[in-house]
Amino acid sequence: MPKFNCSLCGTPVDGRKLISPQKLENQILDIIKRDRPEWDAKRGICPHCHEQFRAKKFLGYLEKEYEKISEMEKSLVTQIARRGRVSRMVQQEYEAAMTLGERVADRVAKFGGSWTFIGIFGGILLIWMALNSWVLLRRPFDPYPFILLNLALSALAALQAPVIMMSQNRQAEKDRLQATQDYQINLMAEVEIRDLHDKMDGLRYKQWHELWHMQQRQLELLEHLHKELAHPEEKTLEPAPYKPPEL
Known part of the structure; x- marks a missing residue:
């Protein structure tokens, strides 16, 4: 199969792997034209x-959504990304700044x-x-009605x-x-719990994946053993050594 150069980076690629402009999404086309105005x-x-x-297209989506959130939520996103702490002594900090x-x-x-x-x-x-x-009945300094x-x-x-x-305003x-x-x-905490759930689901999927491959390996060994017992005069190839599956 002949190779053709990519119209953007110039890398030679198999002709079947090239993606024609007609198959590209309009948003991707707009991004390419914006970044590479000389592109044909x-x-x-x-x-x-x-x-x-x-x-870049999905990054643009994320940036638009990021602009919609409040400053407090932006700060929280930064803390989560940096694995920083959010909790602090609010009362003590506020009282320390009081006049x-x-x-x-x-x-x-x-x-x-x-x-x-x-x-x-x-x-x-x-x-x-x-x-x-x-007491001061004769000369009171504030007589009745006071x-x-x-x-x-x-x-x-x-x-x-x-x-x-x-004081009430400060307390509020x-x-x-x-x-x-x-x-x-x-x-x-909600974000961390969701992240923990995702990790647990990934570990569970990995364990099930390994168990399934181990079961397949056991079936291969049983089949090999059955052939040897049924036909001892025939030489059968031993199954390949077991290798842990890769996800």
Whole structure:
């Protein structure tokens, strides 16, 4: 069979193995014309070049799908490819980056939502009302209905509310970071489990393949033994030595 040169790489190839442009997919043709604008689409290409451009086509598919995923998923794909760790101490990292004002706000919110604060505040109210009702009955500094006390309570509530809201917003941010990390860990675990299943399926297929060849070998030996016992005067060729099958 005469050989012809590949129109892309120039390698001589058997004429039957050349792939004509009419048999190529339109997407592969577009990729070839994009990468090799000088290519003459009238002559065939070799199987090696065909596989290269098929790989580029599928790589283009993967790149398009990769662009659709979020930045978090891209980071996760990179970690999986590098066999890196995804888990980290989110709470400690977030708290280490907090400013002094944020730490004070969290402590104020924590103290304001405790029974200690309720007890101290209730005691102050009782003492305030007792002083202005009985102890300082002649010259109270805040007589009934305790207008100064109401002003102090309103000012305290006005200051305490935004502090508590800031603390709640930071806690919500911590929860979002923790939820994101949980999602990444779960997704990575799912990918690893699927990979493990694929490996187990491959091992099982390999074992069945080897068992099948071993059974065939046993049948050949039994057939050889049967011929020797049935016709001892005839010389039969021994089966070839056993070689493990290759997958």
